[in-house]
Amino acid sequence: MPIVHPEVVVTRPDTVLRVTAHPAPIRRSVRPDVVPAIEVEGVTKRFGDTLALDDVDLVVPPGGVVGLLGPNGAGKTTLVRVLATLLAPTAGHARIFGHDVVEEPQVARRNLSLTGQYAAIDGLLTGRENLRMFGDLLQLTPSSARRRADDLLERFDLVDAADRRASTYSGGMRRRLDLASSLILPPRLAFLDEPTTGLDPRTRNQMWEVIRELVADGTTLLLTTQYLEEADQLANRIVVIDHGRIIADGTGDELKDRAGGITVEVLLADSDGAADACRVLAAAGLDPRGVTAPTADLEVPTDSTQGLGTVQRVAGALQAAEIGVTDLGLRRATLDEVFLQLTDRLPTDGDEPDPASSGNGRPATNGHRR
Amino acid sequence: MTTTTDPTTPRDGRTGDAHGDPAIQQHQRGGLATALTDGWTLGKRNLKHFTRLPRLLIFSTIQPVMFVLLFGYIFDGAVRGALPDGFPSYLAFVMPGIFVQSTVFRMTQTAVGLADDLDKGVVDRFRSMPMSRSGVLIGRTIADLVRSMAVIVLMAIVGVLVGFRFASFVGAVGSIAIVGVLGYALSWVFVWLALHVPGAESAQSAAFVFAFPLSFVSSVFVPATSISIAWLAFIARNSPITAAADAARGLAVSGPVLAPTLKTFGWSVALLVVFIPWSTHRFRHVE
Numbered sequence: 001m002p003i004v005h006p007e008v009v010v011t012r013p014d015t016v017l018r019v020t021a022h023p024a025p026i027r028r029s030v031r032p033d034v035v036p037a038i039e040v041e042g043v044t045k046r047f048g049d050t051l052a053l054d055d056v057d058l059v060v061p062p063g064g065v066v067g068l069l070g071p072n073g074a075g076k077t078t079l080v081r082v083l084a085t086l087l088a089p090t091a092g093h094a095r096i097f098g099h100d101v102v103e104e105p106q107v108a109r110r111n112l113s114l115t116g117q118y119a120a121i122d123g124l125l126t127g128r129e130n131l132r133m134f135g136d137l138l139q140l141t142p143s144s145a146r147r148r149a150d151d152l153l154e155r156f157d158l159v160d161a162a163d164r165r166a167s168t169y170s171g172g173m174r175r176r177l178d179l180a181s182s183l184i185l186p187p188r189l190a191f192l193d194e195p196t197t198g199l200d201p202r203t204r205n206q207m208w209e210v211i212r213e214l215v216a217d218g219t220t221l222l223l224t225t226q227y228l229e230e231a232d233q234l235a236n237r238i239v240v241i242d243h244g245r246i247i248a249d250g251t252g253d254e255l256k257d258r259a260g261g262i263t264v265e266v267l268l269a270d271s272d273g274a275a276d277a278c279r280v281l282a283a284a285g286l287d288p289r290g291v292t293a294p295t296a297d298l299e300v301p302t303d304s305t306q307g308l309g310t311v312q313r314v315a316g317a318l319q320a321a322e323i324g325v326t327d328l329g330l331r332r333a334t335l336d337e338v339f340l341q342l343t344d345r346l347p348t349d350g351d352e353p354d355p356a357s358s359g360n361g362r363p364a365t366n367g368h369r370r
Numbered sequence: 371m372t373t374t375t376d377p378t379t380p381r382d383g384r385t386g387d388a389h390g391d392p393a394i395q396q397h398q399r400g401g402l403a404t405a406l407t408d409g410w411t412l413g414k415r416n417l418k419h420f421t422r423l424p425r426l427l428i429f430s431t432i433q434p435v436m437f438v439l440l441f442g443y444i445f446d447g448a449v450r451g452a453l454p455d456g457f458p459s460y461l462a463f464v465m466p467g468i469f470v471q472s473t474v475f476r477m478t479q480t481a482v483g484l485a486d487d488l489d490k491g492v493v494d495r496f497r498s499m500p501m502s503r504s505g506v507l508i509g510r511t512i513a514d515l516v517r518s519m520a521v522i523v524l525m526a527i528v529g530v531l532v533g534f535r536f537a538s539f540v541g542a543v544g545s546i547a548i549v550g551v552l553g554y555a556l557s558w559v560f561v562w563l564a565l566h567v568p569g570a571e572s573a574q575s576a577a578f579v580f581a582f583p584l585s586f587v588s589s590v591f592v593p594a595t596s597i598s599i600a601w602l603a604f605i606a607r608n609s610p611i612t613a614a615a616d617a618a619r620g621l622a623v624s625g626p627v628l629a630p631t632l633k634t635f636g637w638s639v640a641l642l643v644v645f646i647p648w649s650t651h652r653f654r655h656v657e
Contacts, residue, residue, distance in 0.1 A: 084498040114498040118491025124422040136411040137501045139397045
């Protein structure tokens with residue numbers, strides 16, 4: 001089991017990512033010559049008695065996808081709304097490419113686009129009319145607005161439906177049109193607030209493709225999601241937020257390592273024998289624990305260097321005791337486990353307590369394990 | 371992953387520079403021009419809603435027409451004797467009043483439409499774009515004004531079919547125009563209301579609470595002088611609705627024109643001067 005240092009700094013060619021148990025404030029730009037796409041300094045947002053954002057610091061260099069992950073009510077949408085100039089922070093500063101969202105909102109807006117949880121498209125207008133309208137509102141010349149609408153309809157595979165009312169579109173088409181309408185002027189920074197919530201898996205994959213293309217074109221993306229898989233698939237950096245605070249920040253792999261690294265999982269032929277098997281493994285000097293999962297009856301923690309050795313020892317001990325095994329293997333922690341460990345609940349759980357009401361689910365302490 | 375943005379020279383974001391894409395050309399406009407063109411763009415959008423949902427237009431026309439017929443025929447015998455000189459029938463008296471009354475009620479839809487947009491998230495998009503803040507509100511009020519005027523014209527046609535007579539064509543146009551002036555001013559009051567009452571349904575209820583007494587405590591249905599309770603008569607005499615109803619009546623049929631017209635303009639300007647900046651400010655900071 002690797003010891004998670006309170007602050008592991010992993011340097012990559014273009015970015016510095018941190019995994020912190022207590023996130024240290026990141027107040028400086030990661031490369032002094034790069035203007036960060038997003039710079040958040042001590043942002044606090046209060047709605048009456050509720051503290052939606054609590055002294056948040058975040059620096060996002062240009063390029064790439066940051067996944068903002070958190071349970072319902074954690075503060076994801078509030079942070080996006082502050083960054084998109086829709087909400088003024090109660091305290092602190094937020095800048096988009098160096099432009100303060102409160103001091104210079106119009107300049108900040110020229111660098112960003114927002115696709116919110118509720119589609120901005122007009123169901124009574126056709127897809128084409130929706131795009132034309134946003135082009136007009138961005139002061140495009142009529143010919144540019146027309147051309148831009150045609151380009152985007154093509155790119156988002158909406159040509160056949162272009163002249164139908166958007167109210168007749170499927171959920172996936174509406175999301176695509178909504179996203180297209182936020183890209184009339186290609187933004188340097190795009191906020192996608194839960195872009196695939198409520199979509200079926202096939203449509204979700206389509207959206208992911210579209211999002212990957214956007215990133216390949218050089219747009220910096222901040223994506224909020226409740227889906228761990230989505231963050232794992234799309235984001236090269238994951239920021240976990242809960243109770244208005246950033247409680248973890250790093251790549252998916254870093255977060256997984258932190259959540260317990262690697263285990264040897266064993267599925268017994270007879271699940272009722274788990275207690276016996278645990279005794280056998282403990283006698284062999286291992287640290288097994290019983291679990292109830294469809295894929296495993298017990299697991300033994302290990303790490304990447306000792307993983308195969310642990311597999312051998314587990315297999316040897318169980319064979320010597322003549323305990324039947326149907327499956328045995330090394331498994332890495334999932335983001336689900338990361339999330340459970342960090343917040344004591346999954347992001348899709350509906351029973352979100354009021355952010356101000358309890359300290360439950362506060363940042364895990366250093367070295368905290370299940 | 372490629373990073374095509376040049377981080378060392380952030381765009382200052384002025385228009386005409388669409389992410390460096392020369393194929394996308396933008397107009398260079400000043401603040402007021404942007405507000406007006408954005409207002410026009412969104413006004414067209416809102417008007418398309420009426421053509422796409424014809425039932426909106428049909429039902430918003432049926433109600434005032436019903437009023438014209440009911441009031442014109444049912445009350446005619448009872449109140450004809452109490453009418454001022456120059457009005458041969460109750461229909462002749464009440465018709466211009468109903469122009470005003472139906473406009474007041476039509477304009478409550480400004481609150482409903484705006485509250486609806488606020489609920490739906492489209493306003494979030496607008497507010498995150500480098501567009502004019504007031505454009506959204508101008509577009510809403512302009513579209514509602516056009517719709518309201520269309521309903522009045524239809525109503526006037528029905529009125530003529532059942533025996534209402536305008537004094538002159540100029541009078542007809544003038545009476546409808548003066549009602550439009552006050553209607554436009556009132557729509558900004560309803561914008562203000564929508565920005566303070568969250569939710570389309572509550573906005574509608576709030577707007578009706580406001581519109582009902584306003585249109586009844588006036589000279590819309592009876593001469594203001596005939597109201598016997600002193601404080602109600604006082605309100606009725608000084609109400610902007612009375613001013614507009616009297617002006618429309620004077621222009622369309624008979625009675626004084628100049629004083630009520632000036633009063634209507636005065637009220638309208640005062641309402642616009644207060645509620646345009648107040649609503650726009652509120653809209654900028656709505657959360």
